[in-house]
Amino acid sequence: MNALPGEFPAPTAEHAHTGAWVASVLRSRIADGQLTPGSKLSEQSLSASLGVSRNTLREAFSSLVGEGIVTRIANRGVFVAAPTRDDVQEIYRVRRMIEPAAVMWGEVSSSDLDAMDAIIAEATAAREAGSVPRMASANQALHRAVIAMSGSESLEVLMTRVLAQMRLVFHTMSSAPDFHSHYVHRNVDLVERLRAGQRAEAAEGLRSYLDAAEAELLEHLGD
Amino acid sequence: MNALPGEFPAPTAEHAHTGAWVASVLRSRIADGQLTPGSKLSEQSLSASLGVSRNTLREAFSSLVGEGIVTRIANRGVFVAAPTRDDVQEIYRVRRMIEPAAVMWGEVSSSDLDAMDAIIAEATAAREAGSVPRMASANQALHRAVIAMSGSESLEVLMTRVLAQMRLVFHTMSSAPDFHSHYVHRNVDLVERLRAGQRAEAAEGLRSYLDAAEAELLEHLGD
DNA sequence: AGACGGAGGATTGTTCAACAATCCGACTCG
DNA sequence: CGAGTCGGATTGTTGAACAATCCTCCGTCT
Structure with missing residues (x-):
């Protein structure tokens, strides 16, 4: 899909649901190693860099947690899963x-x-x-x-x-x-x-x- | 609408994450048939009756969609899944x-x-x-x-x-x-x-x- | 020097209010 | 009786705000 480094489909186009789009972006960044296991996904920087609100980003996080490729620690944030x-x-x-x-x-x-x-x-x-x-x-x-x-x-x-x-x-x-x-x-x-x-x-x-x-x-x- | 005599643990007590708690409430309501397949889960009435914000309710919806017991139709809302x-x-x-x-x-x-x-x-x-x-x-x-x-x-x-x-x-x-x-x-x-x-x-x-x-x-x- | 403890700032968890986009229902008009 | 349309209701998304929690750093005490 977006093999180009640094550019994803569109910042503010119409996507099925914005939350789902954010989830897919993060999913592929994790899959190809741009985001390495254990690294933190900051709400502030990610919402800014993806151009979505913190609430929408949070919804994407929920999906990824459900898929097990990301871990949420209470009051600490979400991290790329580091399989034990x-x-x-x-x-x-x-x-x-x-x-x-x-x-x-x-x-x-x-x-x-x-x-x-x-x-x-x-x-x-x-x-x-x-x-x-x-x-x-x-x-x-x-x-x-x-x-x-x-x-x-x-x-x-x-x-x-x-x-x-x-x-x-x-x-x-x-x-x-x-x-x-x-x-x-x-x-x-x-x-x-x-x-x-x-x-x-x-x-x-x-x-x-x-x-x-x-x-x-x-x-x-x-x- | 809100006349339901439901007694769940606590409206505003300490739960792991509020979103997860809401998801669990809905999950059991669906499991025991209080919410029947095909029925709509309105954001407004549910957020009011559960005492959580629409955003938090939405986060719970995401989990339930991922579990397949609820279906989301774009711009129409989420419904209890009615298996075909x-x-x-x-x-x-x-x-x-x-x-x-x-x-x-x-x-x-x-x-x-x-x-x-x-x-x-x-x-x-x-x-x-x-x-x-x-x-x-x-x-x-x-x-x-x-x-x-x-x-x-x-x-x-x-x-x-x-x-x-x-x-x-x-x-x-x-x-x-x-x-x-x-x-x-x-x-x-x-x-x-x-x-x-x-x-x-x-x-x-x-x-x-x-x-x-x-x-x-x-x-x-x-x- | 090293351990302890405590501001202070940053981040998360959650809520609220607002707005655009879309859908639904009712109403009107032909 | 059917089709178009208008208004209200609901969803999708945003931004700001606040409490709660955690992390960092710095000063203090032994």
Whole structure:
């Protein structure tokens, strides 16, 4: 949308609701790391810089708190969420439930599988190009596609929320080491098994991947 | 308008955040049917009757919209959500994923199973007493307990959200026929299989129960 | 020197009053 | 009987104001 740094769509145009627009601006600023975990969102400076009133900004804050990407501390303000160890474990608890469930009981259409193949192609290309961000993005796209097989809008929303928190986790790590390259083949396996109709095996493989990824991630940010 | 004899904790006492308190008041009024699906939540009358400002009420509205139990129509106001046929199907899509997942891959502690037995005892007692509300409540408690086996806070929150929408569905039906009595035995089967460690069978049985319940519910509110 | 404590200022939480934009209902007119 | 229109009511948003709370800094005391 607004890849340009410093300029957002319009300061005072007509948007669905101003509050929702403010929330979306903050959401993308957090997603791409302009606002780093733990940093404070001052009501005064933000309302001034976005050109909205404090009340409207506050309404946007409510949404973001509900999405879990921002934390409110009473009488102290709101801060970009800085996921703890427990938060990471909770993220993987959720993923270990809903992703294998979608694999086991979702609708596996061949067009979905083709889309997944395309994502994997992008992932391998990204690996050979040595681009960590592209690999991370492709990985998120693949797991989002897995959830999409469930056919449930709500679960997609939940997954979006979870993946947003995952991005926060990566942003908390000073260095972003190569976390994804050695998992590409597991995604290949996953899609192969799905295409072969081996749902149970696919689900088990997915669960063991999530276990391994969680363990490595926890070790990496081991306090 | 304001002649309602409602007694809530305190109009102007110390609560975490006033907005959160307002949201909780509205939440319970909707849950127990004081506010019926489709009815409008006027900013003016509600802010007056609750003794909060319109801005604070608005903040509460934001939360409730995020929880899906209230719908906002631009320039028209917010209304108690009136779940459609599609919404019901979405509810069951979610449940058909996360409940069997918790059964398949959750932690089955014997204390959890004992708690489930107690819930089933309450359900059978309610059936013999002919109390539909008690049966409905026990049923919700049991399925909430199933999700609790996942160990995931987020999934419990999602389940709470889903069950709140289920209550809205029941409130939309003029007559609340006996929907639960003939499903009690399936809950008994579920717990028995769980206790026997037959997870796959338990999950399949749960899925077929959810299919049947959805079908019956859809037929009952067939427009 | 270091710990304690207390102004003072800054920030949040909440309210109020105001205004533009929009919607709804009733009324008029053809 | 239908269509256009006008006025009132409601929502969306703003700005200012105030109490309550927190943070910072500075002076004091041991």
